[in-house]
Amino acid sequence: MRRILILLLAAAGASVAVAPSPAGAAVCKDYADQAAAQRAADTVDADHDGVYCEGLPCPCLKPGAAGGPSRPAAGRHRRQAFRLGATIRLGPRTRTHDCAVRGPLPDPRCTPGAVYEHATRPRVCDPGYSAMVRDVSDTVRDRVYAEYGIGRHRASTYEIDHLVPLELGGSNSIANLFPEAASPAPGYHEKDRVEDRAHARVCGGARTLRSTQRSIAEDWTVLYRAYVLPRA
Secondary structure (H helix, E strand, O other), X not given: OHHHHHHHHHHHHHHHHXXXXXXXXXOHHHOOOHHHHHHHOOOOOOOOOOOOOXXXXXXXXXXXXXXXXXXXXXXXXXXXXXXXXXXXXXXXXXXXXXXXXXXXXXXXXXXXOEEEXXXXXXXXXXXXXXXXXXXXXXXXXXXXXXXXXXXXXXXXXXXXXXXXXXXXXXXXXXXXXXXXXXXXXXXXXXXXXXXXXXXXXXXXXXOOHHHHHHHHHHHHHXXXXXXXXXXX
């Protein structure tokens, strides 16, 4: 009797082992673009920042964008920001009104860029770092739009972007925020791709974190031409 029971259990185990995987996409290559993967939200979010399949071509969506999943709650993780030290501006912030974008670039008088003092390479390369420190309120977003004189607009027209991205040690300070348009290209979709590739180079040791922060703050389109256009 015992032998029969063992054989039955073995047979059941074998049937489980060969059972087909559940239907549905589970890898990025199942999607034509990042926006589609973001809407589905059923792939692996490798760095836990709420953005799926960041390597796929645009059109793109970020957490909280129309049609995408809501932003991951920072909640208990926000205390991590207090261990990042002071915000260091990469230039003086001399204006708080009548700011004007310069194509894909912010007004340096209003948005000189800013980084966290203790946002080191090991920290920013730790999976989930961006989600842990992301903390920009709707009130601050409205203030940025007001400083740049932007009133009513469609949700997909602009996004309040970090000039120096969080994944590269950027601060949530208003000195590091500006309204970035989606079009004409390069816009915020293209900047997302620059950020991902710059992050990969920093974490792979090909670039230093501080020099990359400076390059993006001064003119991120230089890295766009270096990293994205050759692959387009």
